Amino acid sequence: MKGLGMYIPTFADVEAAAVRIAPHVHRTPVLTSRFLNGLTGAELFFKCENLQKAGAFKARGASNAVFGLTEAQAARGVATHSSGNHGTCLSYAAGRRGIPCTVVMPRTAPQAKKDAVRGYGGRVVECEPSTSSREAVFAEVVAETGAEFVHPYNDPRVIAGQGTCSLELIADVPELDAVIAPIGGGGMISGTCLALSHVAQGVKIYAAEPEQADDAFRSFRAGHIIADDAPETVADGLKVPLKELTWHFVRSHVTDILTASEEEIVEAMKLIWKRMKIVMEPSSAVPLATILKNPDLFRGQRVGVIITGGNVDLDKLPWMRG
Amino acid sequence: MKGLGMYIPTFADVEAAAVRIAPHVHRTPVLTSRFLNGLTGAELFFKCENLQKAGAFKARGASNAVFGLTEAQAARGVATHSSGNHGTCLSYAAGRRGIPCTVVMPRTAPQAKKDAVRGYGGRVVECEPSTSSREAVFAEVVAETGAEFVHPYNDPRVIAGQGTCSLELIADVPELDAVIAPIGGGGMISGTCLALSHVAQGVKIYAAEPEQADDAFRSFRAGHIIADDAPETVADGLKVPLKELTWHFVRSHVTDILTASEEEIVEAMKLIWKRMKIVMEPSSAVPLATILKNPDLFRGQRVGVIITGGNVDLDKLPWMRG
Numbered sequence: 001m002k003g004l005g006m007y008i009p010t011f012a013d014v015e016a017a018a019v020r021i022a023p024h025v026h027r028t029p030v031l032t033s034r035f036l037n038g039l040t041g042a043e044l045f046f047k048c049e050n051l052q053k054a055g056a057f058k059a060r061g062a063s064n065a066v067f068g069l070t071e072a073q074a075a076r077g078v079a080t081h082s083s084g085n086h087g088t089c090l091s092y093a094a095g096r097r098g099i100p101c102t103v104v105m106p107r108t109a110p111q112a113k114k115d116a117v118r119g120y121g122g123r124v125v126e127c128e129p130s131t132s133s134r135e136a137v138f139a140e141v142v143a144e145t146g147a148e149f150v151h152p153y154n155d156p157r158v159i160a161g162q163g164t165c166s167l168e169l170i171a172d173v174p175e176l177d178a179v180i181a182p183i184g185g186g187g188m189i190s191g192t193c194l195a196l197s198h199v200a201q202g203v204k205i206y207a208a209e210p211e212q213a214d215d216a217f218r219s220f221r222a223g224h225i226i227a228d229d230a231p232e233t234v235a236d237g238l239k240v241p242l243k244e245l246t247w248h249f250v251r252s253h254v255t256d257i258l259t260a261s262e263e264e265i266v267e268a269m270k271l272i273w274k275r276m277k278i279v280m281e282p283s284s285a286v287p288l289a290t291i292l293k294n295p296d297l298f299r300g301q302r303v304g305v306i307i308t309g310g311n312v313d314l315d316k317l318p319w320m321r322g
Numbered sequence: 323m324k325g326l327g328m329y330i331p332t333f334a335d336v337e338a339a340a341v342r343i344a345p346h347v348h349r350t351p352v353l354t355s356r357f358l359n360g361l362t363g364a365e366l367f368f369k370c371e372n373l374q375k376a377g378a379f380k381a382r383g384a385s386n387a388v389f390g391l392t393e394a395q396a397a398r399g400v401a402t403h404s405s406g407n408h409g410t411c412l413s414y415a416a417g418r419r420g421i422p423c424t425v426v427m428p429r430t431a432p433q434a435k436k437d438a439v440r441g442y443g444g445r446v447v448e449c450e451p452s453t454s455s456r457e458a459v460f461a462e463v464v465a466e467t468g469a470e471f472v473h474p475y476n477d478p479r480v481i482a483g484q485g486t487c488s489l490e491l492i493a494d495v496p497e498l499d500a501v502i503a504p505i506g507g508g509g510m511i512s513g514t515c516l517a518l519s520h521v522a523q524g525v526k527i528y529a530a531e532p533e534q535a536d537d538a539f540r541s542f543r544a545g546h547i548i549a550d551d552a553p554e555t556v557a558d559g560l561k562v563p564l565k566e567l568t569w570h571f572v573r574s575h576v577t578d579i580l581t582a583s584e585e586e587i588v589e590a591m592k593l594i595w596k597r598m599k600i601v602m603e604p605s606s607a608v609p610l611a612t613i614l615k616n617p618d619l620f621r622g623q624r625v626g627v628i629i630t631g632g633n634v635d636l637d638k639l640p641w642m643r644g
Binding site: 029050051055270273274277278279280310314315317319320 | 351372373377592595596599600601602632636637639641642
């Protein structure tokens with residue numbers, strides 16, 4: 001913990017999270033596809049967090065943070081900045097506990113994302129689409145409400161919550177050789193590292209990232225965090241950089257980080273929609289894209305694949321562009 | 323049976339089908355959505371045949387027909403005419419038994435449908451897009467191969483097979499007030515009538531149909547089969563008319579037939595994709611569309627909703643048209 005300046009969650013925190021969030025999240029199903037097994041030569045086990053409450057695994061971390069608050073903290077509510085699933089999921093969790101939730105979002109964020117936060121009872125406060133505006137507006141919100149800040153991923157409560165996903169996966173599918181999940185800020189991967197390094201130490205952990213937002217890939221090779229400014233990728237959940245806490249887990253426990261092109265991601269996404277009949281986000285297709293790209297790495301292996309979320313704009317599917 | 327000229331399947335046939343097809347089909351899950359329950363005021367239980375083998379409930383009827391053949395019959399193979407899920411599913415079932423399957427299809431049928439038949443090992447024989455050409459070509463195929471004709475729905479083996487779906491539904495969700503399924507030729511509805519009239523007699527059975535292909539609705543009111551010539555609807559699995567055997571079940575057991583407009587069907591389809599994160603066909607959305615249209619009929623009721631299939635062209639989603 002020295003030098004990190006933050007509490008590093010332990011396996012006991014994951015176990016506590018599992019108990020704490022159980023009434024508020026789904027134990028999501030694990031699906032398989034004979035077709036995709038044939039195509040990859042691997043045995044794939046898809047952990048379907050797209051079927052999670054509020055449509056994403058982030059309901060786990062958000063619920064763990066919200067339901068771990070004292071009554072006094074809870075009365076002041078929670079706040080975050082996120083134009084993605086974390087904002088929606090924090091609003092969901094706060095709504096379940098009946099406490100206020102404020103999400104700071106650029107005014108340019110998609111209407112659907114604002115509606116989703118409001119749909120669960122949260123308040124959206126708009127900022128300009130710049131880091132300085134976001135920070136200023138967020139500081140105002142916290143000063144005014146005293147709300148507890150729940151970071152989308154660089155938060156021990158959030159990471160411990162995300163760890164419950166792999167805990168379920170390994171319970172449902174013993175004897176996995178590897179688990180692969182997308183990496184953006186690294187919350188899911190960190191939770192996976194935390195859980196598996198205790199209950200399934202031999203299991204390799206792969207992170208999958210878009211080539212066009214490969215900051216984690218380059219950080220992993222460089223040995224220190226590299227953050228890019230506003231990368232562009234269809235996998236829009238994966239644009240954010242690693243932070244100190246997630247970097248701690250990534251550097252210590254991840255076997256490798258694999259990347260895929262935009263085209264490969266979209267192709268994998270269509271393949272999953274078509275063959276598995278599930279709606280998931282582009283971000284969730286990155287793992288399959290990298291498996292298809294690295295067949296020798298996965299052939300003959302039993303691989304857990306985390307489908308991270310299902311919140312996609314049906315009117316703007318990536319293969320409809322142009 | 324008098325006057326019908328065909329064997330009418332019995333509940334014993336459904337029970338036999340359940341045993342016969344068990345190794346070849348999925349026991350599909352039943353999903354629920356708190357959001358859709360809130361929206362409709364009903365408790366909805368979605369039986370997900372979009373997750374069935376080959377992507378549709380028709381794998382049940384086709385498997386029952388194929389695996390019920392004698393060795394001598396099986397050696398000559400099976401044949402059908404279908405540009406929809408039945409052709410794909412018959413090919414799937416024949417592939418599982420390792421026997422020949424021929425599907426006669428208009429040359430204008432979507433390439434994806436031809437590919438799907440071939441993907442499971444079946445042979446596609448093309449005809450002109452007219453009834454006379456189809457009948458002539460089909461007669462040739464049968465004369466040449468001696469193949470067993472498996473009609474898409476007007477076949478006792480097929481209806482008994484489809485009946486296994488509701489049998490599973492009622493076992494998983496006891497105390498249903500109603501079951502609703504789409505109606506085209508009436509195979510699924512007939513199987514549902516056959517199963518439920520034996521194991522759950524109090525359960526109301528609703529059939530849901532597109533307004534633009536409402537021949538079953540009008541038949542039900544007129545008291546005799548009305549067949550339309552080439553109706554046009556986004557719910558392309560529901561264009562075919564009732565036949566003698568399915569009409570027998572519809573007239574005797576169906577509580578009512580409800581209809582929905584094209585717009586209502588597409589809206590219900592998007593709603594299911596968005597909130598339940600599953601990929602299903604426009605035809606499968608017709609039941610929810612009619613539930614939303616008739617709230618008083620379903621409010622407070624426990625309703626089984628059969629999602630019939632998930633084979634949709636991702637490049638031509640109905641809300642992308644125009």
